Amino acid sequence: MAAAITVPSPKSSSLASRELNSGFLGGSPSRSLCFQVKPRRSKDRRKEVSLVVAAAAASGEASGGGRFYFNFTGFPFPLGPFLNRRTIRYEAVKDSIWLFEQEQALGFSSVSTNIRMTVIKLKSGGLWVHAPIAPTKECIQLVKELGAPVEYIILPTFAYEHKIFVGPFSRKFPQAQVWVAPRQWSWPLNLPLEFFGIFRAKTLKDEDPSTPWADEIEQKVLSSPEVGIGPYVEVAFYHKRTRTMLVTDAVIYVPRQPPECISKESLLSSAKNGLAVKILSKGKEVPEEPVVDNQMNRQKGWERMVLQILFLGPSNLLEPNASFSQMSQKLIVSPIVKTLVFSKVPEKVRDWIDRIARDWRFKRIIPAHFAGPINASRSDFLAAFAFLDDLLGERYVTRPSLSLLFTSLLGKAASYFPPDDMRTLSSLDQFLVSVGAVKKTVSGRKK
Numbered sequence: 001m002a003a004a005i006t007v008p009s010p011k012s013s014s015l016a017s018r019e020l021n022s023g024f025l026g027g028s029p030s031r032s033l034c035f036q037v038k039p040r041r042s043k044d045r046r047k048e049v050s051l052v053v054a055a056a057a058a059s060g061e062a063s064g065g066g067r068f069y070f071n072f073t074g075f076p077f078p079l080g081p082f083l084n085r086r087t088i089r090y091e092a093v094k095d096s097i098w099l100f101e102q103e104q105a106l107g108f109s110s111v112s113t114n115i116r117m118t119v120i121k122l123k124s125g126g127l128w129v130h131a132p133i134a135p136t137k138e139c140i141q142l143v144k145e146l147g148a149p150v151e152y153i154i155l156p157t158f159a160y161e162h163k164i165f166v167g168p169f170s171r172k173f174p175q176a177q178v179w180v181a182p183r184q185w186s187w188p189l190n191l192p193l194e195f196f197g198i199f200r201a202k203t204l205k206d207e208d209p210s211t212p213w214a215d216e217i218e219q220k221v222l223s224s225p226e227v228g229i230g231p232y233v234e235v236a237f238y239h240k241r242t243r244t245m246l247v248t249d250a251v252i253y254v255p256r257q258p259p260e261c262i263s264k265e266s267l268l269s270s271a272k273n274g275l276a277v278k279i280l281s282k283g284k285e286v287p288e289e290p291v292v293d294n295q296m297n298r299q300k301g302w303e304r305m306v307l308q309i310l311f312l313g314p315s316n317l318l319e320p321n322a323s324f325s326q327m328s329q330k331l332i333v334s335p336i337v338k339t340l341v342f343s344k345v346p347e348k349v350r351d352w353i354d355r356i357a358r359d360w361r362f363k364r365i366i367p368a369h370f371a372g373p374i375n376a377s378r379s380d381f382l383a384a385f386a387f388l389d390d391l392l393g394e395r396y397v398t399r400p401s402l403s404l405l406f407t408s409l410l411g412k413a414a415s416y417f418p419p420d421d422m423r424t425l426s427s428l429d430q431f432l433v434s435v436g437a438v439k440k441t442v443s444g445r446k447k
């Protein structure tokens with residue numbers, strides 16, 4: 001958990017190269033919150049006091065390898081796990097790129113996925129950290145084992161689930177510069193970054209050649225204010241030497257098996273026939289039987305998690321395999337992001353992905369969730385966005401005809417979502433449009 005309260009003084013945040021297996025290691029919760037009072041100066045030069053509230057990892061090995069992290073924040077649902085976060089580190093590119101993964105749960109539900117931080121070693125010998133995760137003692141130790149100083153910490157999105165860890169993580173590496181995506185906002189209250197413990201942050205700009213890492217890592221910003229109550233903002237990055245692209249939520253690749261960081265308890269809880277399963281069982285009889293710990297039930301739990309994450313209310317959680325098979329093992333845009341965001345501003349998304357495909361010759365993609373790294377080309381990436389062609393019409397397509405034909409054929413498979421599973425999401429979209437929370441689909445591109 002991280003928050004900051006600013007108080008004026010009296011004087012003044014194949015495609016898959018691997019699939020992850022389920023696993024679990026527990027730990028004991030432990031102590032305390034850490035309160036820091038920091039003086040700072042506002043723009044009008046008056047002194048202010050910032051009260052930073054940050055979770056503190058337990059000291060010693062009694063905490064299950066330093067996995068304790070008190071996190072009870074988020075609206076409308078807090079983001080779990082609330083007390084214990086296991087961190088797993090993978091080497092994606094030898095001596096160059098590392099992935100750090102933790103479990104991320106939705107509130108008090110049995111729905112979890114993985115959240116990923118990516119670390120790149122720069123030519124300077126320092127580390128460039130993308131989308132920080134909870135800075136548990138275990139996580140920070142795994143970073144320090146890389147034997148290099150953290151120079152830059154990057155918040156590539158406005159999304160709360162990534163923003164909430166930036167402040168606590170940056171305080172573990174006070175010499176590092178913090179850079180954030182533009183147009184930061186929060187809901188239901190649009191709070192300043194200082195409230196999240198993020199101070200003196202610099203703003204990422206589109207195709208900015210002046211960033212200290214510009215010779216090694218390029219960036220392209222998607223910023224669309226027309227979506228609804230707030231803009232959708234995401235910054236994509238390209239590490240030129242390894243031909244690796246980093247995104248946050250733009251595309252995903254659902255692995256067949258659950259990520260290793262998701263606990264067996266979470267998987268088995270999702271495999272139980274609870275209220276959600278009964279509601280979405282299409283009138284079928286739902287057995288009330290205990291769930292034993294075996295591979296079949298862990299897999300069922302993972303499939304149910306995925307469908308709830310992608311569709312909110314899938315058509316049939318009792319027998320999830322058919323829908324799961326259609327959504328897994330291919331590069332896609334998440335149904336939620338496609339429906340509630342990208343379909344609202346297809347022309348801006350098209351400009352963004354066309355610029356990416358034109359300028360970056362990537363061979364792998366690392367998203368912030370699900371599988372990663374993903375072995376994917378520009379054609380694979382464009383195919384995931386083939387649904388934009390239907391929204392914009394052929395006259396807005398700027399790619400060569402052969403490339404268009406190829407990606408359109410691939411895109412039909414990548415963009416197909418089972419209609420029954422989309423029903424709840426479509427109804428939600430219609431409701432949000434009716435109350436003005438999101439906009440209707442924008443068609444056409446301004447010349």
